[in-house]
Every structure is written in C-alpha cells, then in structure tokens.
Amino acid sequence: MYARIAGTGMYLPERVLTNFDLEAMVDTSDEWIRTRTGIERRHVVADGEFTSDLAYHASRAAIEDAGIEPGDIDFILVGTTTPDLIFPNVGCLVQERLGIHGTPAFSLEAACSGFLYALGVADQFVRGGQAKRALVVGAETMSRIIDWTDRETCVLFGDGAGAVVLEQAETPGIMYSNLGSDGRYRDLLYAANGVSVLPKEGEGAALRMKGNEVFKVAVKTLGGMVDEVLDKNGLEKGEIDWLIPHQANIRIIQAMAKRLRMPMERVILTIQEHGNTSAASVPMALDTAIRDGRVKRGDLLLLEAFGGGFTWGASLVRY
Numbered sequence: 001m002y003a004r005i006a007g008t009g010m011y012l013p014e015r016v017l018t019n020f021d022l023e024a025m026v027d028t029s030d031e032w033i034r035t036r037t038g039i040e041r042r043h044v045v046a047d048g049e050f051t052s053d054l055a056y057h058a059s060r061a062a063i064e065d066a067g068i069e070p071g072d073i074d075f076i077l078v079g080t081t082t083p084d085l086i087f088p089n090v091g092c093l094v095q096e097r098l099g100i101h102g103t104p105a106f107s108l109e110a111a112c113s114g115f116l117y118a119l120g121v122a123d124q125f126v127r128g129g130q131a132k133r134a135l136v137v138g139a140e141t142m143s144r145i146i147d148w149t150d151r152e153t154c155v156l157f158g159d160g161a162g163a164v165v166l167e168q169a170e171t172p173g174i175m176y177s178n179l180g181s182d183g184r185y186r187d188l189l190y191a192a193n194g195v196s197v198l199p200k201e202g203e204g205a206a207l208r209m210k211g212n213e214v215f216k217v218a219v220k221t222l223g224g225m226v227d228e229v230l231d232k233n234g235l236e237k238g239e240i241d242w243l244i245p246h247q248a249n250i251r252i253i254q255a256m257a258k259r260l261r262m263p264m265e266r267v268i269l270t271i272q273e274h275g276n277t278s279a280a281s282v283p284m285a286l287d288t289a290i291r292d293g294r295v296k297r298g299d300l301l302l303l304e305a306f307g308g309g310f311t312w313g314a315s316l317v318r319y
C-alpha cells in the first residue's frame, strides 16, 4: 500500500507587503532584497486572522481538488511553528472548522521543514492502513514572530498555507521520504518566544537568524540529502521532472538545481511572490505548479526543505 497525492490547495492572506513598502520601514532596498534573496513581495495576515484560518482555507481547496468531502478525511496533520494557541493544536482547530469529529488531528513543529515532516509522518499512517485519506497542511503566520525593526530577518518572511490530501493507492505516490535534524545548530536560527523558556531581557519574542552561517549549512546539508535521495532510489541526476524546494533563498535553490543538473525552468519558484513562508512554502509551490499546468500527473517530483532546528526533509513523489 502507498499514499498518493489526491488533491492540493493553498491560501494566501490578502494584504501584500512589497520590498518598497519595507524600504519605508527599515534601512533596506528593493535591490538588496531581490539580489540577495529573490523576494519581491510577501503576503501578511490581517489583525484577527490566524494560522488556523489560513490552514482551513488551504484545506478546503485541497479537499475540493481531491473531489471528496471533509467527512472522508480520517487523519489531520499540520506542520506549523506559529500555532494560534499552545493548545488546542492547529490540527484540532482545522478539524473543528471542517466539521470533522473523532479523527486524529495534531500539529508538529519543525520550522521550515514542517510540511516535509508532516508528509513523511502521514505517509506512514496511510501506508500502514491506519488512515485512508490524510489531510496534510503547512501553515504559518511568520509575520507574528518577526521583529519588524530587524532588517536582517523582517524582509525574508511571509504568511500562507498549503495543503494536500493523501489517499491510499496501489502504486506510489510518495516513493521515499528522508528526514533529518541536528540540534547543535540551535543558536543559528531560533524564535525566543518560548512557553517554558521566557525571552531574555531586551531580546524580545522574535525570530533571530545568523543568515550567513545558516546559508552555508543549508547548502551543504540539502546537497547531501538530495544526493542520498537519488542514490537510494537508483536515479540519475536529471531524471527528476520538477524540483519543488523550500523557498528561503533563490541562491540556495539555484545551488540545489545545479547539484541535480536541472535547468531553472524545471524548478518551481514562488519566492518572488511569497517570500519565505516556512512550512507553507513547499505545499504552496506544489499547488501553484499544478494549477498553472507545469506539474502533470505521472511527473517525478522532488520536494525538499531546510529550517530551524536545524531540521531538513525531502520527499520523492510520483504525482
């Protein structure tokens, strides 16, 4: 038994913040942001709009795309590092909005790798026969944990949500998942607004990143991981149809494309429109490419992400 992607969906909050808007907020420039990151604009939530709202709308779209009813879902998992509340978890909040009762529903936090982690876990439940149709979501309101006075981080992130419906299938589907983490790097990228750890005096409750050092470890780790995915699946470089990477920095994405000997035309880029939406970026990029007709049924996809923890993950998918 395997899990296949039966449907996808995404949702972006209405408000758009351009690089030019940010020029008026911190000492930065559209030119710096575009050339260093590839980002041109990002979406941010309105007051009173929460991660579970974005996750709900993306989920509705994925359920509709799969041609099923919410009641057909029997497993819900949301990857997020920006939950509405400590609890109930975002999975439960989405479950309630969808009018589903009794199924397992939970969220997991693996920063930008959250969706790949959620997909890897849900795949196990579907393959093991414990779930027939799983809803897997990546949803974030990064704007809520950003220090809007810190130009080194506030220009990078955005809000959004993406979702997929997995269903049982006799052929893959998800062919292979690879997940990893290394807590030694905890100080290079973290958000200090803890629950049992309180923010240090003067530090505030915001995301902090030593971007340059994260960049180097990200390129090295992702490079090793994609090599391993190819190796374990007997694939040659260039055999992947589409690379669907986490959208953190266009230069990291270009390095991965080069490593895979893939032209950039075969790489799904949404970073210019969405910025880094953490766990939401991969499912939103996937949905974007399916909607605009680039990714077709039968294509071989490599999904990958790297984020705080550090955490990383990849999924080889026959769509």
Ligand code: ACO
Residues within 6 Å of the ligand: 027, 028, 029, 032, 033, 036, 037, 111, 112, 113, 151, 152, 153, 155, 189, 210, 211, 212, 213, 214, 215, 218, 248, 249, 252, 276, 278, 306, 307, 308
């Ligand atoms: N506008 C203008 N100048 C800036 C800005 C800004 N917004 N931010 C930093 N600078 C300046 C710095 O102060 C520095 O100035 P200096 O040379 O006078 O000291 C200069 O630009 C270069 O700064 P670097 O940090 O070396 O710039 P870099 O080329 O590394 O780009 C970036 C920074 C975009 C953050 C990059 O390092 C990066 O993308 N890192 C990886 C991010 C990532 O993958 N994170 C993981 C996922 S996120 C998650 O898990 C939540």
